[in-house]
Amino acid sequence: CAGVSHDGRIVVTGAEDGLVCVWRVSKDGPRGTRRLRxxxxxxxHTAKVTCLRVSQPYMMIASGSDDCTVIIWDLSSLSFVRQLPDFPVPISAIYINDLTGEIATAAGTVLAVWSINGDCLAVANTSQLPSDSVLSVTGSTSSDWLETSWYVTGHQSGAVK
Structure with missing residues (x-):
């Protein structure tokens, strides 16, 4: 899995061995060839990284893994910030709301929303079918007309909720 900063200067990749690698994108030479360093x-993480998200406004990276953990990293210092409480199943999707800093995590059929400080704000079971896992999650980035954030999940069955 991979994520890119809003300005395109940072690429973050997740690996099979659990490493989260942060790459700097630079331009070299007269043609402006892009290089990763x-x-x-x-x-x-102790198992494969399954999903990650980069948030430049909040200067953080969130990574999820088959080891059932979500780790929050500081994008400035490239250091560990915190681990969210362990999940019962591997993490399948992560979303960071760049307006609020809220972190949405999906594990199995469960969607959880966390504050930037790691406090659980909400938990919802998105399906009655255990096999209908959440594969992706996204949400609102503007609340000009809404007082609350909202999230959309994509499921194994093809359903969007």
Whole structure:
């Protein structure tokens, strides 16, 4: 899995061995060829990284793994910030709301929303069918006309909720 910063200067990749690698994108030569330079490999996961998200406004990276953990990293110092409480199943999707800093995580059929400080704000079971896992999650980035954030999930069955 991979994520890119809004300005396109940072690429973050997740690996089979649990590493989260942060790459700096630079332009070289007269043609402006883009090159990736490894900034740092971040270690905390013990299994494959399944999803990640980069948030430049909140200067954080969130990574999810088959080890049933979500790790929050500082994008400035490239260091560990916190681990969210363990999940019962592997993490399948992560979304960071760049307006509020809220972090949405999907594990199996469960969608959870966390504050930037790691406090659980909401938990919802998105399906009655255990096999209908959440594969993706996104949400509102503007609340000019809404007082609350909303999230959309894509499921194994093809359903969008």
């Amino acid at each position: 490894l900034e740092k490999a971040l270690c905390a």
